[in-house]
Amino acid sequence: MKYLHTMVRVTDIEASLAFYRDALGLEVLSRRDNAAGQFTLVFLAAPGDSTAQVELTYNWPQADGSTETYTGGRNFGHLAYAVDDIYATCQRLLDHGVTINRPPRDGKMAFVRSPDNISVELLQAGSALAPSEPWTSMPNVGAW
């Protein structure tokens, strides 16, 4: 038995790739644009950890141009990733316009949200980093 992936639905595939790939740092492993089914699937994973994936499901707009919208639910909590340098990861997220909901004031843990409000936890691999500005003084924003 083996964990394969967590699937999340996304309303904007490009905005989601900007978040999961460009800002968070996951790699795109495969992409399937299915015209018959009117959906796109993208599988991503952390570099070097390709067997534990996240699957983005994007349902194409209807013929009238209407799109699906996705609400969140409390039964799902978050996706968690270990990162080599939580400050560098959070800086890259900031540079891509992502709000750091829970900044890594402790050098150890941060939370952000995807464009569709999927909560993502970031944990510093190994020991916490030494507290450092601007993170130490950065307030929480919203919920995660």
Next chain:
Amino acid sequence: MKYLHTMVRVTDIEASLAFYRDALGLEVLSRRDNAAGQFTLVFLAAPGDSTAQVELTYNWPQADGSTETYTGGRNFGHLAYAVDDIYATCQRLLDHGVTINRPPRDGKMAFVRSPDNISVELLQAGSALAPSEPWTSMPNVGAW
């Protein structure tokens, strides 16, 4: 960078262990009962794949006995696991009283739901099994 876990909130820790551990077949790696924080965390993973985990978060009842309830949201899709014998896995789920929402009629894919309505996809590892009763004739139930 490395995937650590997907966290889900659960309203009944014993019912959730009956599902994720006894019926689905995950192993409990650790459990923390935190009296100060009034919560329990349980980490589980597929046997032999212990680094890709699912975290159950159980918030204890309030002093007045009231408990949290968790709704689902469409932004989260499902957790997916490969299994060695999808018929054996589905039979074990049935034996534990779990509804097979999408039976493995094709010998390849099934969906079930946790007690808190987290959708779980099961995929036969390798090639699909030969179609076999009772699965071939089993209808879909509900949504997944």
